[in-house]
Amino acid sequence: MRYDPMNPTTLDLFADAELEQRPRRDQIGEQSYVLRGFALPWLERVLPALQTVLAAAPFRQMVTPGGFTMSVALSSCGTLGWTTDPRGYRYTHHDPQTGQPWPTMPEVFFELAQAAARAAGFADFVPDSCLINRYIPGAKMSLHQDKDEKSYAAPIVSVSLGLPAMFLFGGFERSEKSQRVPLLHGDIVVWGGVDRLRFHGVLPIKEGQHPRMGEQRINFTFRTAG
Protein backbone atom coordinates (compact mmCIF):
# COMPACT_ATOMS: atom_id res chain seq x y z
CA MET A 1 0.00 0.00 0.00
CA ARG A 2 1.23 3.50 -0.79
CA TYR A 3 2.02 5.75 2.14
CA ASP A 4 -0.91 8.02 2.94
CA PRO A 5 -0.21 10.55 5.71
CA MET A 6 -3.93 10.56 6.69
CA ASN A 7 -4.19 6.76 7.00
CA PRO A 8 -2.96 5.55 10.42
CA THR A 9 -2.40 1.97 9.19
CA THR A 10 0.51 3.20 7.02
CA LEU A 11 2.05 5.40 9.73
CA ASP A 12 5.20 3.42 10.44
CA LEU A 13 8.77 4.34 11.25
CA PHE A 14 9.75 4.40 7.58
CA ALA A 15 6.99 6.68 6.40
CA ASP A 16 8.83 9.96 6.96
CA ALA A 17 12.03 8.59 5.44
CA GLU A 18 10.08 7.69 2.32
CA LEU A 19 8.63 11.16 2.09
CA GLU A 20 12.03 12.87 2.13
CA GLN A 21 14.75 10.89 0.38
CA ARG A 22 17.20 13.77 0.02
CA PRO A 23 19.83 14.46 2.71
CA ARG A 24 18.64 17.15 5.12
CA ARG A 25 21.79 19.18 4.72
CA ASP A 26 23.98 19.09 1.66
CA GLN A 27 27.33 20.88 1.42
CA ILE A 28 27.77 22.39 -2.06
CA GLY A 29 30.84 24.54 -1.40
CA GLU A 30 33.46 25.06 1.28
CA GLN A 31 31.04 27.33 3.18
CA SER A 32 27.75 26.74 1.33
CA TYR A 33 24.90 24.45 2.35
CA VAL A 34 21.48 23.41 1.08
CA LEU A 35 19.02 22.88 3.94
CA ARG A 36 16.34 20.70 2.36
CA GLY A 37 12.79 21.59 3.40
CA PHE A 38 14.06 23.85 6.20
CA ALA A 39 11.40 26.52 5.53
CA LEU A 40 8.41 24.14 5.39
CA PRO A 41 7.43 24.33 9.09
CA TRP A 42 7.61 28.14 8.90
CA LEU A 43 5.39 28.68 5.86
CA GLU A 44 2.10 28.92 7.74
CA ARG A 45 3.50 32.15 9.23
CA VAL A 46 5.71 33.24 6.31
CA LEU A 47 3.08 33.23 3.54
CA PRO A 48 0.60 35.63 5.21
CA ALA A 49 3.51 37.97 6.03
CA LEU A 50 4.58 37.81 2.37
CA GLN A 51 1.09 38.90 1.30
CA THR A 52 1.34 41.92 3.61
CA VAL A 53 4.71 42.92 2.15
CA LEU A 54 3.50 42.53 -1.43
CA ALA A 55 0.36 44.60 -0.78
CA ALA A 56 2.65 47.55 0.08
CA ALA A 57 5.41 46.83 -2.47
CA PRO A 58 4.00 44.84 -5.41
CA PHE A 59 6.22 42.82 -7.78
CA ARG A 60 7.56 44.84 -10.69
CA GLN A 61 9.94 44.12 -13.54
CA MET A 62 13.08 46.24 -13.54
CA VAL A 63 15.47 47.37 -16.27
CA THR A 64 19.20 46.58 -16.05
CA PRO A 65 21.87 49.21 -16.69
CA GLY A 66 22.34 47.48 -20.06
CA GLY A 67 18.73 48.31 -20.95
CA PHE A 68 17.26 44.81 -20.62
CA THR A 69 13.99 44.20 -18.77
CA MET A 70 14.59 41.41 -16.25
CA SER A 71 12.38 38.32 -16.70
CA VAL A 72 12.23 38.03 -12.90
CA ALA A 73 9.87 40.47 -11.10
CA LEU A 74 11.16 41.95 -7.82
CA SER A 75 10.07 43.39 -4.52
CA SER A 76 11.93 43.97 -1.25
CA CYS A 77 11.45 44.43 2.45
CA GLY A 78 13.79 45.54 5.22
CA THR A 79 15.64 48.82 5.70
CA LEU A 80 17.35 48.38 2.33
CA GLY A 81 15.86 47.14 -0.94
CA TRP A 82 17.78 46.19 -4.07
CA THR A 83 16.86 48.02 -7.26
CA THR A 84 18.14 48.42 -10.76
CA ASP A 85 17.42 50.99 -13.44
CA PRO A 86 19.31 52.30 -16.46
CA ARG A 87 21.62 54.24 -14.07
CA GLY A 88 22.84 51.15 -12.23
CA TYR A 89 22.33 48.57 -9.48
CA ARG A 90 22.01 49.76 -5.89
CA TYR A 91 20.33 49.42 -2.50
CA THR A 92 17.85 52.13 -1.54
CA HIS A 93 15.90 52.95 1.64
CA HIS A 94 12.79 53.75 -0.41
CA ASP A 95 10.75 51.92 -3.01
CA PRO A 96 11.27 53.98 -6.17
CA GLN A 97 7.77 53.03 -7.35
CA THR A 98 5.88 54.39 -4.32
CA GLY A 99 8.43 56.78 -2.79
CA GLN A 100 7.72 55.05 0.55
CA PRO A 101 10.27 53.24 2.72
CA TRP A 102 10.43 49.53 1.81
CA PRO A 103 8.04 47.50 3.99
CA THR A 104 9.45 46.43 7.35
CA MET A 105 10.97 42.96 7.30
CA PRO A 106 8.41 40.69 9.03
CA GLU A 107 9.79 39.24 12.26
CA VAL A 108 9.14 35.70 11.01
CA PHE A 109 11.32 36.38 7.92
CA PHE A 110 14.18 37.60 10.11
CA GLU A 111 13.87 34.64 12.48
CA LEU A 112 13.77 32.11 9.65
CA ALA A 113 16.84 33.62 7.95
CA GLN A 114 18.77 33.72 11.22
CA ALA A 115 17.83 30.13 12.11
CA ALA A 116 18.93 28.90 8.67
CA ALA A 117 22.24 30.79 8.86
CA ARG A 118 22.88 29.27 12.28
CA ALA A 119 22.12 25.76 10.96
CA ALA A 120 24.82 26.33 8.33
CA GLY A 121 27.39 27.51 10.87
CA PHE A 122 26.92 31.29 10.65
CA ALA A 123 26.02 32.60 14.12
CA ASP A 124 24.15 35.88 14.63
CA PHE A 125 23.24 36.70 11.02
CA VAL A 126 21.49 40.09 11.03
CA PRO A 127 19.91 40.68 7.61
CA ASP A 128 18.76 44.23 6.81
CA SER A 129 17.46 43.39 3.33
CA CYS A 130 15.20 40.74 1.83
CA LEU A 131 14.95 40.77 -1.96
CA ILE A 132 11.87 38.90 -3.18
CA ASN A 133 12.21 37.44 -6.69
CA ARG A 134 9.22 36.09 -8.63
CA TYR A 135 9.84 33.70 -11.52
CA ILE A 136 7.10 32.61 -13.90
CA PRO A 137 7.81 29.72 -16.30
CA GLY A 138 10.56 30.81 -18.71
CA ALA A 139 12.02 33.39 -16.30
CA LYS A 140 15.72 32.96 -15.47
CA MET A 141 18.66 34.69 -13.86
CA SER A 142 21.90 34.80 -15.81
CA LEU A 143 25.24 34.05 -14.15
CA HIS A 144 26.33 36.97 -11.98
CA GLN A 145 28.07 37.87 -8.72
CA ASP A 146 26.42 39.73 -5.82
CA LYS A 147 28.73 42.70 -5.31
CA ASP A 148 26.43 45.58 -4.31
CA GLU A 149 26.67 44.96 -0.56
CA LYS A 150 28.96 47.09 1.65
CA SER A 151 30.65 44.07 3.20
CA TYR A 152 31.02 40.46 2.10
CA ALA A 153 31.56 39.25 5.67
CA ALA A 154 27.93 38.19 6.22
CA PRO A 155 26.43 35.13 4.53
CA ILE A 156 23.47 35.21 2.13
CA VAL A 157 20.38 33.12 2.88
CA SER A 158 18.05 32.14 0.04
CA VAL A 159 14.59 30.57 0.48
CA SER A 160 12.93 28.78 -2.46
CA LEU A 161 9.14 28.51 -2.72
CA GLY A 162 6.83 27.08 -5.37
CA LEU A 163 8.00 25.63 -8.68
CA PRO A 164 11.35 23.82 -8.76
CA ALA A 165 14.48 25.56 -10.03
CA MET A 166 17.86 24.43 -11.30
CA PHE A 167 20.34 26.63 -9.50
CA LEU A 168 23.77 27.22 -11.05
CA PHE A 169 26.60 27.42 -8.53
CA GLY A 170 29.67 28.60 -10.37
CA GLY A 171 33.25 29.50 -9.65
CA PHE A 172 35.04 32.78 -9.28
CA GLU A 173 35.26 33.45 -13.02
CA ARG A 174 32.27 33.49 -15.33
CA SER A 175 33.94 30.93 -17.60
CA GLU A 176 34.31 28.27 -14.85
CA LYS A 177 31.95 25.30 -15.06
CA SER A 178 28.89 25.55 -12.76
CA GLN A 179 27.46 22.87 -10.45
CA ARG A 180 23.72 22.32 -10.96
CA VAL A 181 21.73 22.24 -7.74
CA PRO A 182 17.99 21.42 -7.90
CA LEU A 183 15.99 23.55 -5.45
CA LEU A 184 12.48 22.62 -4.34
CA HIS A 185 9.70 24.32 -2.37
CA GLY A 186 10.93 24.95 1.17
CA ASP A 187 14.65 24.50 0.49
CA ILE A 188 17.09 27.06 1.88
CA VAL A 189 20.61 27.72 0.65
CA VAL A 190 23.18 29.50 2.80
CA TRP A 191 26.39 30.80 1.23
CA GLY A 192 29.14 32.72 2.89
CA GLY A 193 32.81 33.13 3.59
CA VAL A 194 35.01 31.95 0.76
CA ASP A 195 31.96 31.16 -1.46
CA ARG A 196 30.38 34.60 -1.12
CA LEU A 197 31.63 35.93 -4.48
CA ARG A 198 30.91 32.88 -6.60
CA PHE A 199 29.07 33.33 -9.87
CA HIS A 200 25.53 31.97 -9.70
CA GLY A 201 22.28 31.93 -11.64
CA VAL A 202 18.99 30.14 -12.26
CA LEU A 203 18.05 28.20 -15.42
CA PRO A 204 14.68 29.05 -17.02
CA ILE A 205 11.85 27.81 -14.80
CA LYS A 206 9.84 24.96 -16.35
CA GLU A 207 6.07 25.08 -16.80
CA GLY A 208 4.14 23.64 -13.89
CA GLN A 209 1.63 24.17 -11.13
CA HIS A 210 2.71 24.11 -7.51
CA PRO A 211 -0.13 22.99 -5.21
CA ARG A 212 0.49 25.79 -2.68
CA MET A 213 2.09 28.55 -4.80
CA GLY A 214 0.55 28.09 -8.27
CA GLU A 215 2.46 28.71 -11.51
CA GLN A 216 5.47 30.55 -10.04
CA ARG A 217 8.67 30.33 -8.07
CA ILE A 218 9.32 32.87 -5.34
CA ASN A 219 12.80 33.29 -3.87
CA PHE A 220 13.76 35.34 -0.82
CA THR A 221 17.37 36.50 -0.68
CA PHE A 222 18.39 37.77 2.78
CA ARG A 223 21.48 39.93 2.98
CA THR A 224 23.33 42.29 5.26
CA ALA A 225 23.56 45.03 2.65
CA GLY A 226 24.33 48.18 4.65
Ligand code: MD3
Ligand atom coordinates in the same frame (compact mmCIF):
# COMPACT_ATOMS: atom_id res chain seq x y z
C1 MD3 B 1 25.40 31.99 -4.55
N1 MD3 B 1 18.85 35.08 -6.78
O1 MD3 B 1 18.78 37.75 -6.37
S1 MD3 B 1 19.56 32.75 -4.66
C2 MD3 B 1 19.89 37.26 -6.65
O2 MD3 B 1 17.12 32.04 -6.83
C3 MD3 B 1 19.96 35.80 -6.95
O3 MD3 B 1 16.46 34.08 -7.10
C4 MD3 B 1 18.76 33.70 -7.13
O4 MD3 B 1 20.98 35.35 -7.32
C5 MD3 B 1 17.34 33.24 -6.99
O5 MD3 B 1 20.94 37.89 -6.69
C6 MD3 B 1 19.71 32.84 -6.40
C7 MD3 B 1 20.72 33.89 -4.05
C8 MD3 B 1 22.20 33.86 -4.08
C9 MD3 B 1 22.73 35.02 -3.66
C10 MD3 B 1 24.09 35.17 -3.52
C11 MD3 B 1 24.98 34.18 -3.81
C12 MD3 B 1 23.07 32.84 -4.38
C13 MD3 B 1 24.48 32.99 -4.26
C14 MD3 B 1 26.38 34.37 -3.64
C15 MD3 B 1 27.26 33.37 -3.92
C16 MD3 B 1 26.77 32.17 -4.39
Ligand code: FE
Ligand atom coordinates in the same frame (compact mmCIF):
# COMPACT_ATOMS: atom_id res chain seq x y z
FE1 FE C 1 22.62 36.79 -6.98
